[in-house]
Amino acid sequence: MTILADALSIVAERIRRASRLTILTGAGVSAASGVPTFRGAHGLWRQFRAEDLATPAAFARDPRLVWEWYAWRREQIAACQPNPAHDVIARWSGSDKVAVVTQNVDDLHVRAGTRGLVRLHGSIWELLCADRCASGAARWRDDRVPPPELPPRCPHCGGLARPGVVWFGEPLGAHDVEAAVQATACDVFLTVGTSAVVYPAAGLMHQAKASGAFTAEINQEPTPASAIVDVAIQGGAEHILPALDDRLGQPRVPTPKPYPS
Numbered sequence: 001m002t003i004l005a006d007a008l009s010i011v012a013e014r015i016r017r018a019s020r021l022t023i024l025t026g027a028g029v030s031a032a033s034g035v036p037t038f039r040g041a042h043g044l045w046r047q048f049r050a051e052d053l054a055t056p057a058a059f060a061r062d063p064r065l066v067w068e069w070y071a072w073r074r075e076q077i078a079a080c081q082p083n084p085a086h087d088v089i090a091r092w093s094g095s096d097k098v099a100v101v102t103q104n105v106d107d108l109h110v111r112a113g114t115r116g117l118v119r120l121h122g123s124i125w126e127l128l129c130a131d132r133c134a135s136g137a138a139r140w141r142d143d144r145v146p147p148p149e150l151p152p153r154c155p156h157c158g159g160l161a162r163p164g165v166v167w168f169g170e171p172l173g174a175h176d177v178e179a180a181v182q183a184t185a186c187d188v189f190l191t192v193g194t195s196a197v198v199y200p201a202a203g204l205m206h207q208a209k210a211s212g213a214f215t216a217e218i219n220q221e222p223t224p225a226s227a228i229v230d231v232a233i234q235g236g237a238e239h240i241l242p243a244l245d246d247r248l249g250q251p252r253v254p255t256p257k258p259y260p261s
């Protein structure tokens with residue numbers, strides 16, 4: 001057996017025996033769909049890093065620039081389809097024992113049919129009033145590409161609308177955090193396609209490990225989490241997750257053949 005085959009077998013066996021499996025995903029899960037990741041080779045838009053644009057201060061300074069970045073990303077995502085990694089996760093999420101937490105705002109997990117998804121960083125397809133006016137404080141969905149006006153306006157008060165995502169320096173939604181923290185009480189915690197540098201999401205793996213979970217990582221390249229997890233598998237999520245799924249599909253005890261009719 002190769003090292004990869006060994007690692008896949010170990011993780012598959014842990015998943016098979018688990019009463020609760022939690023999967024945390026990041027931008028790498030959508031990379032094979034064509035959605036650029038934030039960090040790594042294609043992580044820049046013009047000369048900006050995500051940390052320069054995804055902040056309340058950047059929006060206050062130049063809302064049009066920030067919206068141009070989001071409009072560009074929305075256009076790219078609209079042309080993308082879920083890939084086999086999303087499909088496997090969606091299928092697994094049909095089981096009550098599986099919880100899925102994502103940092104992704106692209107909604108490709110939603111489009112793949114993932115159930116009970118916790119979207120820690122919101123959705124790029126939702127907007128809210130930047131001034132939090134009484135009616136515009138709740139998010140609304142607007143998936144028009146391109147947006148009819150840039151920057152878009154709040155339909156209630158006419159002020160600026162902002163993307164319904166969590167920016168650097170902003171707190172995550174309390175319900176989402178609660179659900180994500182609860183999900184760290186699991187037997188297996190699988191972190192997939194995240195650089196594991198943005199907190200609090202990156203802290204979930206540590207919390208799961210401290211609670212006794214078996215931890216595994218699937219990522220294209222080593223991350224700060226690689227040295228901490230029990231098993232780190234290097235490779236594309238779109239290949240590794242289907243390979244893991246294949247192994248889960250092979251029951252240790254052969255399934256009895258149906259009685260011939």
Ligand code: APR
Nearest residue numbers: 026027028031037038039050103193194195219220236237
């Ligand atoms: N399969 C698995 N991993 C991959 C693949 C792939 N096909 N392609 C790239 N990766 C890995 C990269 O090596 C990188 O480690 O996915 C990771 C993506 O990391 P980031 O771009 O930092 O994305 P993420 O961890 O989700 O970022 C967290 O930062 O900018 C914010 O709010 C944004 O939610 C985002 C957060």
